Amino acid sequence: MSPVVTGRVLRTRSEAMSVRVAGRSVSVCVGIVVVLLVVMCATLMTGEYQLSVGEVLGAVTGTGEGSADFIVNTLRMPRLLTALFVGAALAASGAILQGLTRNPLGSPDFIGFNNGAATGALLVIIVFGGGMYQIAVGALLGAIITALLIYVLAFSRGVHGFRFVLIGIGLNALALAVNSYLITRASLYDALTAQAWLVGSVNGRGWEHVAAAGLAILVLLPLALYHSRSLAMMELGDDSAKALGVGVQRSRAVLIVVSVLLAAFATAAAGPIVFVALAAPQLARRLTKSASPGLISSALMGGLLLIAGDFAIQRAFPTAQLPVGTATGCIGGLYLIWLLASEWRGKARYS
Amino acid sequence: MSRLYAENLTLAYEQAVVATDLGVEIPDGSFTVIIGPNACGKSTLLKALARMLKPKTGGVHLDGKLISSYRSREVARRLGLLPQTSIAPSGITVGDLVARGRYPHQKLLRQWSSEDEGVVTESMRLTGVLELSGRLVDELSGGQRQRVWLAMVLAQQTSILLLDEPTTFLDIAHQVEVLDLCADLHEDKQHTLVAVLHDLNQACRYGSHLIVMRPGGEIAAQGVPSEIITAELVEDVFGLPCRVIDDPESGTPLIVPNARKKRSEHDGPVAVHEHAAL
Numbered sequence: 219m220s221p222v223v224t225g226r227v228l229r230t231r232s233e234a235m236s237v238r239v240a241g242r243s244v245s246v247c248v249g250i251v252v253v254l255l256v257v258m259c260a261t262l263m264t265g266e267y268q269l270s271v272g273e274v275l276g277a278v279t280g281t282g283e284g285s286a287d288f289i290v291n292t293l294r295m296p297r298l299l300t301a302l303f304v305g306a307a308l309a310a311s312g313a314i315l316q317g318l319t320r321n322p323l324g325s326p327d328f329i330g331f332n333n334g335a336a337t338g339a340l341l342v343i344i345v346f347g348g349g350m351y352q353i354a355v356g357a358l359l360g361a362i363i364t365a366l367l368i369y370v371l372a373f374s375r376g377v378h379g380f381r382f383v384l385i386g387i388g389l390n391a392l393a394l395a396v397n398s399y400l401i402t403r404a405s406l407y408d409a410l411t412a413q414a415w416l417v418g419s420v421n422g423r424g425w426e427h428v429a430a431a432g433l434a435i436l437v438l439l440p441l442a443l444y445h446s447r448s449l450a451m452m453e454l455g456d457d458s459a460k461a462l463g464v465g466v467q468r469s470r471a472v473l474i475v476v477s478v479l480l481a482a483f484a485t486a487a488a489g490p491i492v493f494v495a496l497a498a499p500q501l502a503r504r505l506t507k508s509a510s511p512g513l514i515s516s517a518l519m520g521g522l523l524l525i526a527g528d529f530a531i532q533r534a535f536p537t538a539q540l541p542v543g544t545a546t547g548c549i550g551g552l553y554l555i556w557l558l559a560s561e562w563r564g565k566a567r568y569s
Numbered sequence: 570m571s572r573l574y575a576e577n578l579t580l581a582y583e584q585a586v587v588a589t590d591l592g593v594e595i596p597d598g599s600f601t602v603i604i605g606p607n608a609c610g611k612s613t614l615l616k617a618l619a620r621m622l623k624p625k626t627g628g629v630h631l632d633g634k635l636i637s638s639y640r641s642r643e644v645a646r647r648l649g650l651l652p653q654t655s656i657a658p659s660g661i662t663v664g665d666l667v668a669r670g671r672y673p674h675q676k677l678l679r680q681w682s683s684e685d686e687g688v689v690t691e692s693m694r695l696t697g698v699l700e701l702s703g704r705l706v707d708e709l710s711g712g713q714r715q716r717v718w719l720a721m722v723l724a725q726q727t728s729i730l731l732l733d734e735p736t737t738f739l740d741i742a743h744q745v746e747v748l749d750l751c752a753d754l755h756e757d758k759q760h761t762l763v764a765v766l767h768d769l770n771q772a773c774r775y776g777s778h779l780i781v782m783r784p785g786g787e788i789a790a791q792g793v794p795s796e797i798i799t800a801e802l803v804e805d806v807f808g809l810p811c812r813v814i815d816d817p818e819s820g821t822p823l824i825v826p827n828a829r830k831k832r833s834e835h836d837g838p839v840a841v842h843e844h845a846a847l
Contacts, residue, residue, distance in 0.1 A: 222664035222689055222702045227681045238681045320656075444677065451672055457652035460621055462725065463645030463673035509658035 243506045243515055250518040257522065258302075261529045262294050266536070300423040301528045301542065302521040303431035304484040305494050309520020310435070311480035312495030313502070313511040314442055314473050317449045319379035325496040326361075326481035329386020332490035333393035334364025335482060336416055339489075340397055343412050344404040353415065354430070354486035361482035364389055369474065418491035418543030420528055427487045434483035439517065442476045445469050446513055453510055491543050493551065494520050523549070570633070571597045572761070573618060573648070573729055577627030580613050580786065587613045588786020591627070595729075595778075600755040600762045602772040605782030605789075606807050611765045612653060612733050614782070618763065619650040619731050631729075645673035649727040651718055653734050657706040663717050664702035667693055670724030692723035696750060712743030719750065730754070732764040736771070744768075748775050773798055773821040781806055798822040 221227070229236040262274045269277075269286055276282035277290035312325040326332055338360020342348040348356065368389055372382045397416070401409050420427075448469035451459040460466050481495065498520035499511030506515050527545035574594040580587045587610040595601050595618070603611045616622040618629055620636045629636040631647060639647075649670075657666055670692070671685045693699040696716040701709065706717060715735060722730060732751070736744040752775055754760045766772045772779060773794040781789040781802065789806045790797040800813050803824055810832055816823040826832075 222686065222693065222699075223668045223681065224662055224665055227686075229682070233682050235678045236681045237678065447672075447677070451669065453656065453658040454669065455652065455654060455656040457621060457650075458655045460641065461619060461645065461650035461652060461722075462670065463640075463642035465641055507660070509660045 240506070240508065243508065243512055246502070246505045247515050247518055250515065250522055254302075254518065254522050254525070257526050257529055258298060261298050261525060261532070262290055265289075265294065265532065296424050296428050297420050297422070297528070298525060299428040300431055300487055301420045301524045303428065303435055304420065304488040304491065305498070305520040305522070305524025306517040307431055307435055307438075307480040307484040307520075308491060308494040309498035309502075309523070310439055310442060310513055310517040311477045311484070312520075313499035313513055313516035314449070314477040314480075315495075316499050317510050318452070318470060318473055318477075319383050320453065321379060321383055322496065322500055324379065324383045324386075325499075326477065327490070327492045327495050328390065329368065329383055330364045330390035330393050331361045331386075331478060331481040332485055332492065333390050333397060335361035335485040336490050337393045337396050337400070338363070339415055339486075340400045340412050343415065344400050344408045347408075357486040357489075358482045360393075361485055362478060364393060365474070365478040365482075414541070415489045417541040418489035418546070419541030420488050420524075421539055421541060423488065431483055431487045434480060435517075438476045438480050438483075439513070442473065442480075442513055445473050445476075449473060450510065489541075489543065491524065491546055493546050493549070494523055497549070498523055570630075571595055572632050573630070573763075575614075575618060575624075575627065575629045578614075578617055578629070579625040579627060580610060580617055580622060581625050582613075582622075586625075586786075591786060591788065593618075593780055593788065593791065595761060595763055598755075598759055598761055599778040600752065600776055601764070601778040601780060602776030603763065603765045603780045603782065604767075604769055604772045606784055609782045609784045610786035611782055613786070614780075615650075615731055615733050615763065615765050619648060620644055621650070621652075642673045645725060645727070647727055648729045648731065649722040649725040650731045651722045651733060651735060653737065655718055657714070659707060661706050662702065663698055663704050663706055663709070664689070664693070666706055666717060667698075667702075667720045667724050670721035673725060688726055689720075689724050692720040695723060695754075696720040711739055712746060715739060715743070715747055716750065719747070723754075728759070729761045730763070732762065734765050734767065736766065736768070744771065751775065769798075769803070769824045770816065770822075773823070774816060774819050794822055795820075798824070 223238065225238050225240040227236060227238055259271070259274065263269050263271065267285070267289055269289065273282060273286040274290055277287045282290065308326070315324045315326060315329070316322055318324065335357040338356035338358070339353045342352045342356030346352065368382060368386045372385045401412055404412060448459070448464045451462060451464045452466060452470070456466050499516040502515040502519040503511040506512055523546065524542060527549060528542040531540045531542055531545045571594050576592050578591040579589045580591065591614065593614065603614060605611050613622060617624050620629065623637065631639070631644065636644060668685070668689050671689065674685065690699065693702055696719050698713065698716050698720055701713065701717070706714060709717065719735070735747055735751070739747065748771060751762055751764065755762050776794055778792065779794050779797060780791045781797065783789045783806050790802055798813055800811055803809055803811050803813065810827045812825045812827065813822050814825060
């Protein structure tokens with residue numbers, strides 16, 4: 219019998235288990251992982267001190283000697299892994315929100331999670347004069363409070379995608395205004411610290427940042443994956459999803475919380491890095507040719523974008539210590555223009 | 570008692586009350602059609618029957634229990650609903666869309682058993698879309714698309730099907746095609762169907778049981794079409810003077826609105842009176 223559904227079906231003999239796998243998504247994921255590994259190796263090997271593959275491998279497996287061990291395990295690896303996890307978390311957060319709102323603009327950097335996190339961080343830097351950890355906590359709280367505000371304001375007989383995005387954009391503008399105001403009130407030193415944080419960077423990140431971002435992914439991504447089947451069903455419209463037995467409101471609430479927390483932890487670890495959450499899911503969607511952004515492919519793509527951006531910046535401007543936010547902003551801006559232009563052209567063709 | 574019935578329903582969106590003290594019973598194995606003027610609460614009633622809208626008072630009973638006491642997946646295994654508007658994700662194939670109807674029967678690690686495959690194939694065969702299974706839903710015509718949605722609801726394998734205006738946006742030939750399909754399901758598969766329709770003549774022809782609603786969400790009449798449809802009822806409910814004759818094809822009631830001239834005679838004295846009052 220010819221298959222009626224797309225993708226491969228894997229079944230155990232007794233049919234106790236069966237899974238559907240989209241072949242293209244799997245090969246895209248494998249492809250991204252390969253590129254990811256190459257860029258990771260390149261990042262670990264190059265820099266002010268060049269290391270050989272053997273030295274890097276030795277350091278990673280814990281048998282390396284002094285200087286290589288220090289360079290890999292203390293300087294380069296934490297920064298690399300922070301970038302990887304932060305990128306993955308932002309992209310997953312974006313993929314969830316874009317799926318929920320059925321709108322590519324429904325990503326955390328557009329609807330105020332990032333700027334809300336920045337408000338929290340700036341308050342800590344400027345008003346309370348807190349250090350690295352307090353800033354991270356401030357950012358976390360800022361993002362969560364922003365999301366709560368959006369949720370409460372957008373809630374009327376359930377939360378609807380479009381309203382969620384619109385209110386988010388409003389709150390985003392508000393947070394931006396507050397941030398500008400806070401900076402004008404700050405001392406020069408605080409303003410510089412704030413500015414450095416605001417661009418988003420993985421410079422000088424240590425293992426504690428890796429742990430925070432990694433833990434967020436480890437806990438939240440499986441939760442999101444579990445609910446991603448409901449997310450796929452919600453693409454049919456709330457009524458159809460509900461009619462098919464999806465607990466629409468509950469799944470949506472869980473997914474929003476997961477998305478907010480992913481964005482919040484990422485921002486707390488690396489500052490507000492723009493456009494990864496928007497671009498990675500859209501890029502992944504185009505590569506996998508699927509109707510909606512897949513979580514795994516998006517997360518991998520986000521990790522790749524961020525470590526590739528960081529690698530490019532370290533090699534292109536080795537002395538400037540430019541923050542990765544500038545690279546993602548640049549790539550993301552170009553990408554957004556291309557995306558919108560090509561979508562409008564496509565629309566014009568059909569109308 | 571039948572499998573699906575509702576008692577003392579008060580239906581409302583926020584503060585706007587659509588209907589009060591509504592009671593309906595859906596006879597088992599019937600093709601029940603709900604008719605009534607625009608905004609009388611037909612679709613609202615259907616939504617309540619499918620637990621999409623929570624009644625303010627009263628309750629909907631399914632298989633002897635309050636529908637709100639079931640888990641939503643359990644309801645979805647007993648009762649299927651085709652909503653007025655469904656969105657096909659862009660770039661989805663017909664087979665993949667119909668396969669979504671299996672959701673209430675699937676689990677995280679049981680995503681596609683051979684039973685799923687068989688049911689989906691059979692649903693597509695019944696609705697005549699099997700040969701379209703590899704095509705994109707975006708490319709289909711309105712009539713084909715509606716049959717695909719029907720196939721998806723069928724894949725749910727429920728013996729009660731609720732259809733909210735399944736013929737809207739279709740031309741007359743496709744309307745008849747969809748309704749014929751519904752009639753087949755009713756007759757051959759012994760499914761219980763509940764549909765909201767706009768066309769009174771189609772309702773009388775296809776329905777085995779009619780629920781006629783009045784503006785304000787009241788039930789004006791319910792029963793077998795040939796027993797309840799009269800010119801008086803249609804004028805009372807729709808405000809449309811008409812004659813009811815036998816449908817020359819099926820023998821069911823056929824509503825023929827009065828000619829414009831005759832209607833203005835009918836309305837004449839009222840209009841003059843209103844004018845005089847000004």
